[in-house]
Structure formats: structure tokens, C-alpha cells
Amino acid sequence: RYFFGSIQTTRGCPLCCNFCSVTAFNGGKFRHRPIQDVIDELRLIKEKVILFVDNNLIGTRRDHLAYTKKLLSAMIAEKLTRPWICQATINFADDEELLQLAKKAGCMGVFIGFESPTEEGLIAVHKKFNIKRGGDIPGKIRRIQKNGILVVGSFIMGIDTDKKGISDITTSTCVHYGLDAANVMVLTPLPGTALYKEMQAKNRIIANDYPGDWQYYTLHHHVAKYENFTWKALMAEMNYFNDTYYAYEKIFRRILRIIVNNWREPHKIFLGVIANFSYRFNHVSDRTIEGVKAKRLRDEKRSHMILKWFRSG
Secondary structure, X not given: OOOEEEEOOEEOXXXXXXXXXXXXXXXXXXXEOOHHHHHHHHHHOOOXXXXXXXXXXXXXXXXXXXXHHHHHHHHHHOOOOOOEEEEEOHHHHHOHHHHHHHHHHOEEEEEEEEEOOOHHHHHHOOOOHHXXXXXXXXXXXXXXXXXXXXEEEEEEEOOOOOOOOHHXXXXXXXHHHOOOEEEEEEOOOOOOOHHHHHHHHOOOEOOOOOOHHHHHOOOOXXXXXXXOOOHXXXXXXXXXHHHHHOOHHHHHHHHHHHHHHXXXXXXXXXXXXXXXXXXXXXHHHHHHHHHHHHHHHHHHHHHHHHHHHHHOO
């Protein structure tokens, strides 16, 4: 009973960001499935909404974009135009023909990895592509949104160039970009990535007992030492972003804008509402869970101290 049906059309990524497991798993060469195979599989998907699980549906080169256009044209010709969402890079906004085909083919949302609001941060995680192709990011996002496609941005905190106040910068950047929703994760050295090797060489990995420690590699747990933050300080930055960006007033403003831009398409409004409130709910739940854990730990320490005092006579 999944809400999304899922399908994959490409594998590999030539960007080689140091934190990302895609290159380690699937290599740096971008490969495509035959379009007819994708069309045949789309016909078999029963769910009403589809998630393209490709890490980057459109690729980075002209031949990559040409494949995507052919795929979208085939979807339109075969009337396989159910609502769908995907992941892509910011160059999605640079090709108006691609945007119009995506809209006609049913695209209602795109997830874009911006990673860092600073140029130094992008260099640190090896994502210079965003520097080269970024340009007027607010203008690019508006171009995507004008085609009826919602934009969710992803950012990372804890990069070695990040310093106190990075949450305020990230929040302001998300507002400036005009995103429909945003997701922030902790810099996590996934095993097999270049980042893991870099941190391991500097003895910065603290969760390296496998397989037991793998449960902590969720992109929200403390698994490494950070250059300019204690874990408590980094969590304070994360909480500031989520408390500020997902305050009810900010959520309602974004939803109002989504309604104005997509009032004839209720499924897109629904997506915007779900995205914003699910991110808020997850954040509140995480803080509650962490609070319960902290209280339990304090109670255990207090009980231990009392027991030790009694034993000492």
C-alpha cells in the first residue's frame, strides 16, 4: 500500500560529491535504460503517483538532457502522464523545452540538492557544479515553479567550512530562493564515500563498530567529529533552522503561494502541504525523542549517584 509507485531510469553520477554514496555504489558514468523498457514498466505501476528514484533524472550534459526529453515525449505520447516527482540538479531550470515537457508529462515536484548556501561549502563537498551552473538561483527556481513544478531544496550542516550561525544563513537562503520546502541534514561520512576516507584518515569517525553502529548512519545522528561544532552546538543550529523555517507562519505563507500558483491543480497543493507539515512533524518528533532520551539518561545518572551514596554508607 505504497503512496508512490517507483521507477529508475538512470544510474551513476559524474559529480562525485564527497559525501554521496551514489558514485561508490553505481560509479561515475551516467547510464540510461532503453526508453521502451521504461515505458513498459510505467504501464505496470498501479499507484496513482510515481517517484523517479534516479539520483539525477536529467543528468548534466546535452546528451543526458536529450535522453530525458525523449523519455518525457514518449510518456506524453503513450498517455502515461500520472503525477510524479523526481530528483535533479539546478540545470533543470536552464532548458525551457525540458521544463514544458516535464510539466506535460505530469511532473509536480523536484528535489534539488543545493548542499550549502556558501561557495566555500560547495567547494568543501566537491560540488563545484552548483557554482558553475547556479547563477541566479532564485530566478531559476521561479522558472521551474512557473511551469507548475514545486521545488524542494536540500542542505547539509556540519561542513568543515560551516561556522556558528550557519543555520541563520541557510534559513535566509531558503527564503531568498523561494523554495516550496527544504530539508537539512547533518554531514554524515557514509562508509565507502570519499568523505569517510577523509575523516577516517584524520581519526574523526566515532561510530566505526560494524555492523552495530550502522543504525546511527541516518544523516541525523552523531557519528563523526566536526571541525567547528560540538554535537550539541550542531544540533542547536539544526533546531534553529527547523524551528524558524517551519514555524506555522512561514509554512502558511509558502502554502498560500503554492495555492496561488497552482489553484487549478489540487494534487500539487496537497504535495506542498504534506511536504511542509511532514518536515515540521518529523522535526518535532525528533526533538521529543531526543528529549526523552536525555531525560532517561539524566534519571539513570541520578539513580546511579543515589545508589552510590547509599552504598558508601
